[in-house]
Amino acid sequence: MAVALTFRQMRERQAARRALENVQARVAGIIDSAMDAVVTVDEDQRVVLFNTAAEKVFRWPKSAVIGQPIEMLLPERLRAGHRRHIGRFGETGVTSRRMGDQTVLVGLRANGEEFPIEASISQHSEDGKRLFTVILRDVTERVHAEQRLARSEARLRGILDSAMDAIITVDATQKVVLFNAAAEAVFGCSRSEAIGAPLAWFIPERFRAEHEQHVKHFGQTGTTSRRMGAQRIVTGLRRNGEEFPIDASISQITENGAKLYTVILRDVTERVQAEDALRRSREELRELAAASNSVREQEKSRIARELHDELGQALTALKMDVEWMRERISPDQKMLEDKLNAMHGLLDSTVAATRRISSDLRPLMLDDLGLLPAVEWLIQNFRQRTGITCEFALGAPDLELDDPYATAIFRILQESLTNVSRHAQASLVEVTLDAHEGEAMLTVRDNGVGFRTDAPHKPSSYGLMGVAERAYLLGGNVKIDSERNRGTTIEVRIPLRRSLEEA
Ligand SMILES: Nc1ncnc2c1ncn2[C@@H]1O[C@H](COP(=O)(O)OP(=O)(O)OP(=O)(O)O)[C@@H](O)[C@H]1O
Ligand SMILES: [Mg+2]
Known part of the structure; x- marks a missing residue:
């Protein structure tokens, strides 16, 4: 019995040892592998x-x-x-x-x-x-990989910090994750302060909702890069509360499934100020041009009237005196008569020259009779001087325009016809004048050689510029349609205001 037990114990011990060896071998195997x-x-x-x-x-x-x-x-x-x-x-x-x-x-x-x-x-x-x-x-x-990464990050940081433009990256929740040195300078905010801050810090309160909408929309469209506010300049907010105009573009990337938006922007305060100054000075220049135009017209009108009234009257009186003398000299004074005839001829041509100079300056008709008779006179005069057929169509028979419209339209027509006679080599000109729905419209069309409207402006060519300027000053515009050998059409539209005070 005892032997049997011992034998069993031995067998159990052996089994246990084998099991242990197995485990040890397994552990060793695991450790080794x-x-x-x-x-x-x-x-x-x-x-x-x-x-x-x-x-x-x-x-x-x-x-x-x-x-x-x-x-x-x-x-x-x-x-x-x-x-x-x-x-x-x-x-x-x-x-x-x-x-x-x-x-x-x-x-x-x-x-x-x-x-x-x-x-x-x-x-x-x-x-x-x-x-x-x-x-x-x-x-x-x-x-090694970490060192490489650290190096490339340092390099990137260096590039970002040497950029002239401010660069800000935000995550999908619009929290700042990158803020370069230029951004620090532009927004007056340190990097450590900015990182983790909401982007809203840098946008004036009243634009925040709109901006968020903008970024969201941008995120949805999936475009990778675009200019922000292509039309207008967006506004930024410095940490000290000061607002300033910025020019910005935005781009997006997806990193590990998360969207990152990067805005590159520039403080354009100085540019906007320069643009404002330029616009102001242009307006001033326009006002100056308008004022000098109207002074010149007045001056021309005064000189034309003096030439016509004073000089013209005096010459006419002289002519009548010469006629009076001619009737009274005796037939045997041939030399005297010849002299008087010559004087008479000279006076005739001087009177004509005075009239011509006077009306070239400014036809008194324009002031005395109005635009229509002046236009008809101008066209008649053009036909006579150039021999070119000129058709005139009046859209509104009862058309009556006061200054400054009358002068503007008259001068524009005068310049257009002068251009036709000087440059167009046309055989036909059609002039139409119309006014309806509170707008005056003048068209001058010729069948001449035409010209390239996109050609650079010739030095000392101011006619068409003056035409555009006159129309612009009255709120109107000029359309020039011209092609080589297809003739030229100039179309002027000027809105009419009811009273001159509004003009
Ligand atoms: N009807 C036309 N047909 C052909 N060319 C024209 C016509 N009108 C203008 N041009 C061209 O456009 C140019 C500019 O015209 P613009 O009236 O501004 O200046 P200009 O007539 O040359 O000089 P000015 O300052 O004395 O008017 C002309 O030199 C001419 O080449
Ligand atoms: Mg001209």
Whole structure:
């Protein structure tokens, strides 16, 4: 019975040993096939376990390491520190911890090469003896990658910071994640303050909702880049509350499934001020031109009237005197009569010249009889001088325009006809004048050689510029339609206001 029992006990013990051996073999197998290097040391810090991954990492065969002090796997300068570290770890009795949480540790390969490692250590007791196991990984690649990343980030930061334009990146929740040096200067806000702040900080309150809408829409359309507010300049807000005009463009990228928006912008305060100044000075120039135009017209009108009334009357009186004398001299005074005839002829042509000069300056008809008779006179005069057929069509028979419209239309027609006679080589001109729905319209069409309207402005050619200016000053516009050998059409539209005060 006792023998049988002993035999059973023996069998059970054997089985238990086999099971244990199996487990040990399995554990050894697992340890050996682990991706990480596993190194176990005893209390004397001599290596008792060194797996295949450890062989690969340290480049030592197992046989060269087992039984040797752990220091052979460490660079000389770190050996003392390491021994203390393990000793302390043994005393504190913490069973498992990461080694060197902050810094990456350094290992030493068989060939003397050092390499960065990441390791954790644990301890356990076997047969009353303490063992320490280090699981470690060669992180050379990762450290290199991190260094490369850090370098490229530093490079990017340098580029971003040397950019003249402010660059701000926000995430999908419109929180700032990037803020370059120019942005700091433009918005008067430090990077550390700006990072994590809502973009709304930099947008005046009244534009915030609209801006958010804009960005959302932009995110949905998926366009990668566009100018913001192509029409108008957007407004930014400095940290000190000051608003300023900006010119901005926005782009988006998706990083790890999250949208990032980058705005590149420029403070255009000075440009806007310069534009305002330019616009003001242009307006002033226009007003000046208008004023000088009207003064010139008045002056011409005065001189034309004096020529006509004073000089013309006096010449006419002289002519009548000459006629009176001619009737009274005796027939035998032939020389005297010839002289009087010559005087009479000279007076005739001087009167005609005076009239011509006077009406070229400004036809008195325009002031005395109105636009229509003046236009008819101008056209008749054009026909006579040039021999070109000129047709005139009046849209509104009762058309009556006062100044400044009458003068403007008369002068525009005068310049257009002068251009036809000087440049067009036309055989036919059609003039139409119309006024309806509060708008005066003048068209001058010729069948001449035409010209290129997109050609650069000729120096000392001011006629068409004057035409445009006169129309513009009255709120109207000029359309010039011309092509080589297809003739020229000039169309002028001027809105009519009811009273002159509004003009
Ligand atoms: N009806 C036309 N037919 C052909 N060419 C024309 C006509 N009107 C204008 N042009 C062209 O356009 C140019 C500019 O005309 P614009 O009236 O501004 O100046 P200009 O007649 O040359 O000089 P001015 O300052 O004395 O009027 C002319 O030089 C001519 O080449
Ligand atoms: Mg001209």
